[in-house]
Amino acid sequence: MLAFYNEHHAQHRGRFEIFRGEMVPCFEKPERADLVVAEFARRGLGQVVTPHGVPLVSLERIHTPRYLHFLRTAWSEWLALDPANATKDAFPAVWPVRSLRDDVEPENFCARMGLYSMDSGTPLTAGTWIAAKTGADCAVNAAHALRLGEKGTFALTRPPGHHAGADFFGGYCFLNNAALAAQHLLDDGAKRVAILDIDYHHGNGTQSIFYGRDDVLFVSIHGDPRTEFPFYLGYADETGTGAGLGYNMNLPLAAGATPAQWFAALETACIRINSYAPDALVVSLGVDTWAGDPISKFTLQSADFLRIGERLGYLGLPTAFVFEGGYAVDEIGINVVNVLEGFET
Ligand code: SP5
Ligand code: ZN
Numbered sequence: 001m002l003a004f005y006n007e008h009h010a011q012h013r014g015r016f017e018i019f020r021g022e023m024v025p026c027f028e029k030p031e032r033a034d035l036v037v038a039e040f041a042r043r044g045l046g047q048v049v050t051p052h053g054v055p056l057v058s059l060e061r062i063h064t065p066r067y068l069h070f071l072r073t074a075w076s077e078w079l080a081l082d083p084a085n086a087t088k089d090a091f092p093a094v095w096p097v098r099s100l101r102d103d104v105e106p107e108n109f110c111a112r113m114g115l116y117s118m119d120s121g122t123p124l125t126a127g128t129w130i131a132a133k134t135g136a137d138c139a140v141n142a143a144h145a146l147r148l149g150e151k152g153t154f155a156l157t158r159p160p161g162h163h164a165g166a167d168f169f170g171g172y173c174f175l176n177n178a179a180l181a182a183q184h185l186l187d188d189g190a191k192r193v194a195i196l197d198i199d200y201h202h203g204n205g206t207q208s209i210f211y212g213r214d215d216v217l218f219v220s221i222h223g224d225p226r227t228e229f230p231f232y233l234g235y236a237d238e239t240g241t242g243a244g245l246g247y248n249m250n251l252p253l254a255a256g257a258t259p260a261q262w263f264a265a266l267e268t269a270c271i272r273i274n275s276y277a278p279d280a281l282v283v284s285l286g287v288d289t290w291a292g293d294p295i296s297k298f299t300l301q302s303a304d305f306l307r308i309g310e311r312l313g314y315l316g317l318p319t320a321f322v323f324e325g326g327y328a329v330d331e332i333g334i335n336v337v338n339v340l341e342g343f344e345t
Contacts, residue, residue: 002145045340053134058070071128154322159174162203175329193280197284223297224255225252270311
């Protein structure tokens with residue numbers, strides 16, 4: 001398996017995130033990717049390759065030009081507010097909720113931070129743009145390699161992507177790597193692409209990007225949004241709209257769900273993906289479903305990740321794995337690489 005990795009990910013290094021009125025150390029940290037790349041190499045699963053940079057027009061297939069412009073310039077605008085901001089991360093503090101206008105882009109930087117974000121848990125730092133951009137490069141390269149005949153590829157990216165929408169960041173995500181990979185496959189000749197999202201959290205960004213389309217099937221297994229982040233999307237009755245009706249499948253499971261319940265949902269997901277008969281599969285691979293994850297509440301064991309990979313391999317589809325969440329840093333390499341190894345066997 002080919003893994004695409006770019007060391008610039010480490011330039012995105014949030015100091016803190018805001019959680020229940022406190023500044024707590026970021027769960028989404030550079031060590032996550034470092035440990036996965038080390039374990040991938042240790043097990044000799046394949047080559048680790050630096051991706052080619054993709055042009056901004058590739059990103060504009062998924063994200064709006066003004067959102068991309070905002071992300072590229074955000075750090076310099078943050079510094080322009082006050083040079084002392086260089087030692088602080090930027091957070092949104094005001095949002096255009098119902099009755100406030102979200103159809104005009106404010107000039108004020110703080111107002112734009114709110115317009116283009118969904119939560120206060122996602123610090124924007126000096127290296128965020130370069131890390132997110134080179135992460136998106138990994139995802140598009142991983143998709144492209146499938147078109148060149150690879151059977152399975154891995155985009156070893158961070159920050160993650162599946163909470164990011166066409167024009168907003170949040171949930172530790174800035175650019176939607178899985179959506180960019182799927183769109184690249186379509187632009188390069190695929191007729192239908194399925195995205196399977198197995199991160200603990202619902203991939204609200206990915207769902208919203210493809211909600212009205214039938215050329216991308218989105219299937220997600222995640223913690224029930226009645227109690228779990230991102231709360232405002234991910235219910236089972238969200239099945240798509242217009243041409244996309246029937247091409248969105250949410251399989252929420254209660255916090256505390258057992259491995260047996262989780263694998264039953266995986267079976268449902270695989271049956272739907274099979275019936276869609278896609279040309280390729282993109283997997284949003286979060287391992288925050290592991291029993292020891294510090295912010296999530298499923299109970300998968302490390303050996304279960306091998307079984308996940310085996311089941312996905314049995315679909316027989318060219319598959320690009322895109323790294324998403326997983327915060328139990330000590331086990332993260334083992335769990336991620338178990339999925340990839342299971343897929344290869
Ligand atoms: C990609 C991804 O997995 N994003 C997840 C974003 C979750 N953000 C909300 C985090 C809530 C933190 N809860 C801390 C509990 C500490 N005991
Ligand atoms: Zn997650």
